[in-house]
Amino acid sequence: xxxxxxxxxxxxxGNYESLMAAxxxxxxxxxxxxxxxxxxxxIEGRETLLFGTNxxxxxxxxxxxxxxxxxxxxxMGVGTTGSRIANGTFGLHQKLEHALAKVFQRKHAMIxxxxxxxxxxxxxxxxxxxxxxxxxxxxxxxxxxxxxxxGAQIIRFRHNDPADLEKRxxxxxxxxxxxxxxxxxxxxxxxxxxxxxxxxxVKKRHNVPLLVDExxxxxxxxxxxxxxxxxxxxxxxxxxIVGTFSKSLGTVGGYCVTNHDEIDLIxxxxxxxxxxxxxxxxxxxxxxxxxxxxxxxxxxxxxxxxNAARLHEGFKSVGLNTSNFISPVIAVTLEDIPQALAxxxxxLAAGVYVNLSLPPxxxxxxxxxxxxxMAAHSFDEIDRAVETFGTIAKELQVA
Amino acid sequence: xxxxxxxxxxxxxxxxxxxxxxPRDITGDSRIVEDLAFDSxxxxxxxxxxxxxLDVSVPLDKLADxxxxxxxxxxxxxxxAEQA
Numbered sequence: 120x121x122x123x124x125x126x127x128x129x130x131x132x133g134n135y136e137s138l139m140a141a142x143x144x145x146x147x148x149x150x151x152x153x154x155x156x157x158x159x160x161x162i163e164g165r166e167t168l169l170f171g172t173n174x175x176x177x178x179x180x181x182x183x184x185x186x187x188x189x190x191x192x193x194x195m196g197v198g199t200t201g202s203r204i205a206n207g208t209f210g211l212h213q214k215l216e217h218a219l220a221k222v223f224q225r226k227h228a229m230i231x232x233x234x235x236x237x238x239x240x241x242x243x244x245x246x247x248x249x250x251x252x253x254x255x256x257x258x259x260x261x262x263x264x265x266x267x268x269x270g271a272q273i274i275r276f277r278h279n280d281p282a283d284l285e286k287r288x289x290x291x292x293x294x295x296x297x298x299x300x301x302x303x304x305x306x307x308x309x310x311x312x313x314x315x316x317x318x319x320x321v322k323k324r325h326n327v328p329l330l331v332d333e334x335x336x337x338x339x340x341x342x343x344x345x346x347x348x349x350x351x352x353x354x355x356x357x358x359x360i361v362g363t364f365s366k367s368l369g370t371v372g373g374y375c376v377t378n379h380d381e382i383d384l385i386x387x388x389x390x391x392x393x394x395x396x397x398x399x400x401x402x403x404x405x406x407x408x409x410x411x412x413x414x415x416x417x418x419x420x421x422x423x424x425x426n427a428a429r430l431h432e433g434f435k436s437v438g439l440n441t442s443n444f445i446s447p448v449i450a451v452t453l454e455d456i457p458q459a460l461a462x463x464x465x466x467l468a469a470g471v472y473v474n475l476s477l478p479p480x481x482x483x484x485x486x487x488x489x490x491x492x493m494a495a496h497s498f499d500e501i502d503r504a505v506e507t508f509g510t511i512a513k514e515l516q517v518a
Numbered sequence: 519x520x521x522x523x524x525x526x527x528x529x530x531x532x533x534x535x536x537x538x539x540x541p542r543d544i545t546g547d548s549r550i551v552e553d554l555a556f557d558s559x560x561x562x563x564x565x566x567x568x569x570x571x572l573d574v575s576v577p578l579d580k581l582a583d584x585x586x587x588x589x590x591x592x593x594x595x596x597x598x599a600e601q602a
Contacts, residue, residue: 251577256566272577275562290575290601479559 142460144467146475156180157495162472170430170490170504171474173307175339175447176419177495178369181412184405191404198399204386205393211403218410219374223345223360227382230374232395234334234363237373239265240391241330241361242301246271249296253284253327255313257306257482262332266301268390278306278482281317288325298327304336304347308476308489310448312340316351323356330359338367338413339447344420364402368409372398423447423494426501430492433505438518450476450487451508458515459486465511471504521598527591530568534587546588565590574598 139145144163151169152161157177160169178184191211199209212230219228231237242265246252250271254262257278266273274291277283284300291298300322302313315331322329333346341349344367348354358379364372375382386392398406413419424445431445440452453459456477463475466488474489481487492501512518527546534540540554550556556564565576568590574597584590 256562266578272579274575274577275566277566286570287575290573293601479557484560 138456138460141457143464146460146463149467149472151472154180157493158497158500160472162467165470167467168471168500168504170492170496171472172493173335173366173491174369174493174495175335175367175423175491176369176413177493178367178409178412180495181369181405181409183412184369184408187408188401188405191400195400197401199397201396202393203397206397208397209400209403211400211407212397215403215407215410216374218407219376222343222410222414223376224354225360225376226378226380228374228376229382229386229392230372230398231392232372232398234361234365234373235261235264236391236395237361237363237375238262238332239268240389241359241375241385242266242299243268243391244385244389245269245330245359246297246299248272251291251294251296251298253287253298253300255279255302255306257303257308257311258301259303259307259332259334262301262303271296271299279311279313281314281321284318285321285324288321288327292325298325300327300329302329302331304331304333304340305446305448306482307335307448308481308487309442309450310444310446311442312336312347312444312446314351315347315357316353319353319356328358329356330361331357332361334361334363334373335366335446335448337362339420339423344413344417364406364409367413368406370402370406370409372402372406419494423492426492426494426496426498429498429501430490430505433501434508437505437509437512439508439512447492448489449492450489452483453486453488453517456486458517459488462511462515462517463488465514466507469507469511471507521595523588523591523595526572526594527588529571530587530591533567533571534564544587546591547586549585550587550590551585568594572598574601 154160157174157180158169159166216228216230231240238261246269248270252266252271252273254266254273254275255278256275274287276287302318305312318329331348336346338344340347343349348357359375359377361375364370427447428445431449434441434451441449459475466473476487476489478484534544550561569575572594574594576597580593584593
C-alpha cells in the first residue's frame with residue numbers, strides 16, 4: 120500500500136501540535152488587523168508596537184509612494200497579467216531598472232517579482248551542474264533554494280569567516296567548472312554584518328566572482344544607503360548585488376545589478392524571471408517613489424542608525440543576549456523553545472510585536488526573538504519596548 | 519590514519535560521542551536523522567567539523583543520500599580519494 124500524501128508530515132504535525140498546546144496563540148499566524156502607522160498596528164483588537172517588520176525606513180507608509188501607486192493604477196491599471204518575456208515589458212519596468220542601475224552605479228539592473236525570486240533567478244542562471252557555489256552557512260533560504268535550482272555543487276563555509284571560505288575554495292582548485300561565492304550584507308535572523316572587504320580579498324586571490332545579497336542592508340548602511348559593500352568601500356569588486364523592494368523600499372519585488380553585459384542572456388534562461396507575471400505598475404511606481412526618498416532623505420538612515428543603537432543599548436542594559444553588531448535587526452537569543460514561547464507571548468500580550476524564530480530556522484539551534492527597528496520609531500516607542508522586554512525577562516528569569 | 523572507511527567511521531563516532539546529547543550506544547549503522555535525532559541543519563554543521571578534520575569539502579547534494587554513519591564515512595572516503 121502506498122503512503123498517503125501527508126504521512127510525511129507526522130513529525131511536523133506532532134511538533135506543531137506540541138507548540139500550539141504550549142502557546143496561547145499561533146506564533147506563525149499573527150494577524151495585523153490593520154496598520155495605524157509604520158510603527159503601530161492593531162493586533163488582537165489593541166494597539167501594538169511593531170518591532171517585527173522589515174520596514175526599516177517606514178516607507179511602506181510613504182505618502183509619495185502611495186500617491187505614485189494610486190496614479191499608476193488610475194492610468195495603467197493594476198496588473199501586467201504575464202511575464203515580460205512572453206507578454207511584454209511596461210515602460211515602468213525599464214524606468215525602474217534604469218533608476219536602480221543609476222543608484223548602484225552599475226551598467227545593468229534586472230528586476231524580479233519578489234526578492235526570493237531575485238536570488239532564485241540570478242543564482243540558477245549564473246551556475247549549473249558543472250559549477251561550484253560557496254555559500255555562507257547562514258544564508259537565507261532563497262539562496263539555498265536558488266543554489267538547488269541551479270544544480271551546482273554547494274559548499275558551505277562558516278558564517279562570516281573569510282579564512283574558512285578561503286580554505287574551501289583552495290580545496291576546489293582543480294575544479295574545471297565555474298565558481299561563485301555568495302554572501303549577504305546583513306543576515307536577516309541575527310543582524311550580523313558580513314566582512315565583505317575580507318571576502319573581496321579572498322575572491323581576488325582565487326579569482327572567483329562574488330555575489331552579495333544586500334536585501335536587509337540596502338537603504339540602511341553606507342553613505343548613500345547602498346549597503347554593506349558601500350560601507351566597507353568594496354563595491355567595485357562585487358560582481359553581482361541582489362536585493363529586494365520589500366524591506367527598506369516598503370513594497371515588493373527584487374533585483375540584481377551588475378556590470379556584466381550578459382544580463383540580457385540571463386533574462387532568457389532565468390526561469391524564475393521568465394515564467395512568472397512581472398510586477399504590476401502600481402508597485403513599480405511606488406518603488407520608484409520610495410527609491411527617490413532613499414536618495415533624497417539621508418536623514419532617514421541617520422535616524423535609523425540612532426534608533427538601532429538605542430534599541431541595542433537598551434537590550435544590553437536589561438541584560439539580554441544579543442549580537443554585538445549594531446544593525447536594524449537585533450535578535451535576542453534565548454535558551455530553549457518553552458522559554459522563547461513564553462517570552463514572545465508575554466511581549467504580544469503587553470503590546471509589543473516581534474518575530475519568534477525557532478530552530479532549525481535559527482543559526483545555532485537556539486530560539487531567537489528577532490526584532491527590527493525603523494527610522495519611524497520614536498525614542499519613546501523604543502524605550503517602551505525595552506522596558507517591556509526587561510520586565511518580562513525578569514519575570515521569566517532570563518536576564 | 520583516516521584513509522579507509524572503517525577509520526573514518528570510527529573518527530566520526532568519536533566526534534559524535536563528544537556531544538553528551540548523542541546516545542552512547544551508536545554504531546556505524548546508526549541512522550543520523552532517526553537514531554541521533556539530528557535535524558538537517560545539525561547534520562550540515564556536524565559534517566563541517568568532519569570536513570576540517572579530513573581536509574575535504576562535501577557538496578550538499580551528496581548529503582541527501584546519506585542515512586547512516588557508515589554512509590557518511592563512505593562518502594568522505596570517496597571525496598578524499600577524488601581530491602588526492
